Amino acid sequence: MKITVAALQMPSEPGQVAANLERADALLTKAHQADTALAVLPELFNTGYGLHPDFALHAEGIEGPTLRHLSRRSREWRMGIAGGFVERDGRHLYDALALCLPSGSVHVYRKRNLVFWEPFRFRRGRSPLVVPTPWGRIGLAICADMIQRPVWDDYRGRIDLAVIAAAWPDFACRHSTRAHWLFGGLGPLSAEIPAKVAGDLDVPVIFANQCGVTRTTIPVLGLGLVQEIADRFTGRSSICDARRNPPVIAEGGPRLVLSDILISDPRGPHSWRSTSPSVPAVFSSAPG
Amino acid sequence: MAFYVAVGPRGLLFRAGMILTGVMGSLSYWLASRRRTATLLTPGSWPAALPVAEAPSDLPAAPDDRALAGPVPAMHLDEAAGEEFGESVSDLSGLVLLDPLC
Numbered sequence: 001m002k003i004t005v006a007a008l009q010m011p012s013e014p015g016q017v018a019a020n021l022e023r024a025d026a027l028l029t030k031a032h033q034a035d036t037a038l039a040v041l042p043e044l045f046n047t048g049y050g051l052h053p054d055f056a057l058h059a060e061g062i063e064g065p066t067l068r069h070l071s072r073r074s075r076e077w078r079m080g081i082a083g084g085f086v087e088r089d090g091r092h093l094y095d096a097l098a099l100c101l102p103s104g105s106v107h108v109y110r111k112r113n114l115v116f117w118e119p120f121r122f123r124r125g126r127s128p129l130v131v132p133t134p135w136g137r138i139g140l141a142i143c144a145d146m147i148q149r150p151v152w153d154d155y156r157g158r159i160d161l162a163v164i165a166a167a168w169p170d171f172a173c174r175h176s177t178r179a180h181w182l183f184g185g186l187g188p189l190s191a192e193i194p195a196k197v198a199g200d201l202d203v204p205v206i207f208a209n210q211c212g213v214t215r216t217t218i219p220v221l222g223l224g225l226v227q228e229i230a231d232r233f234t235g236r237s238s239i240c241d242a243r244r245n246p247p248v249i250a251e252g253g254p255r256l257v258l259s260d261i262l263i264s265d266p267r268g269p270h271s272w273r274s275t276s277p278s279v280p281a282v283f284s285s286a287p288g
Numbered sequence: 289m290a291f292y293v294a295v296g297p298r299g300l301l302f303r304a305g306m307i308l309t310g311v312m313g314s315l316s317y318w319l320a321s322r323r324r325t326a327t328l329l330t331p332g333s334w335p336a337a338l339p340v341a342e343a344p345s346d347l348p349a350a351p352d353d354r355a356l357a358g359p360v361p362a363m364h365l366d367e368a369a370g371e372e373f374g375e376s377v378s379d380l381s382g383l384v385l386l387d388p389l390c
Contacts, residue, residue: 056324091321091322091324091325092321093321114310114313115306115309116309117309117313118313119309119310119312119313119314119316119317120309120312120313120316120317121313121317122317123317123321124314146292147291147292147293147295148291148292149290149291149292150290151292152292182298182301182302183302185295185296185298186295189293189295192293193292193293196292196293197292219309219312219313
């Protein structure tokens with residue numbers, strides 16, 4: 001099966017949910033015009049990624065404005081849409097990635113590997129998530145998840161397509177371009193890891209990253225003692241098809257990355273079974 | 289847990305830092321979550337309605353209309369495959385970038 005997919009690379013203004021959603025909608029419209037079957041937005045595209053004092057102000061559930069809008073677009077345009085948001089479940093907040101399907105179902109994955117300041121603001125997710133779709137089984141991951149080997153071991157042989165939403169910084173001062181002494185080597189990995197996953201798991205990978213400036217906060221001994229970098233997100237969103245070489249990789253700045261991918265033998269929703277008790281749908285609902 | 293890619297000789301320090309901030313962050317998060325009400329804001333109680341414009345109803349959907357999607361494809365990394373697989377990276381530089389924070 002050949003489908004057109006899109007990685008939407010965009011900057012997000014911290015705390016400006018409405019403006020960010022409008023910006024995302026403009027990119028989604030272009031993706032729809034390109035007959036895209038599946039579009040992926042970056043991590044926390046609606047709230048912006050950075051150390052907010054309180055993400056609870058912008059956290060939402062399945063009925064929140066962001067997911068309501070994405071789900072409506074998905075049904076209206078018959079296009080799968082994945083996007084990162086702050087999920088609220090009772091008292092808890094999660095760095096989450098929603099996958100809205102044209103059928104109206106919404107699946108939510110919670111980031112499992114929180115880094116830097118994230119454990120101070122979010123609760124850690126517990127499970128991988130494999131979503132059966134008309135295009136095959138999709139495995140979800142968020143940013144720092146992709147640097148952890150167990151994440152891909154969980155998905156190996158169980159998915160037909162991997163979706164990664166990220167807000168991956170350069171770890172270099174945007175003024176002096178000097179790389180951070182400890183994390184400076186991590187920035188370039190944003191372009192390398194999706195291609196490695198595609199080859200390793202033999203599945204296409206859609207990687208959507210933020211772009212634009214940011215301030216990377218690195219807690220040293222807790223949030224009271226931090227190091228901050230006047231940083232920027234790497235961009236370099238990509239679509240990697242394991243059967244094709246090389247991958248399509250964007251440069252910095254807002255971009256719509258489009259590519260056709262081949263999915264071999266998609267199992268589809270009817271023949272799909274959860275491959276493990278540890279791979280449940282964290283949340284799934286089909287609004288009427 | 290092992291890293292999926294080599295992160296260099298500082299990987300151990302990176303790992304130790306992740307564990308330390310994980311422990312301290314979890315404690316900080318737990319204290320904050322205890323103060324947080326368990327009631328989720330309903331959509332109607334959001335401070336502002338989201339002014340997301342309705343998409344035009346006559347949007348083209350046919351594959352032939354891909355040319356309408358935006359600028360001419362700017363990147364063809366694989367010309368041979370490009371005939372079979374349309375691929376492009378559209379420059380949307382009209383979008384506003386954030387101002388530098390410092």
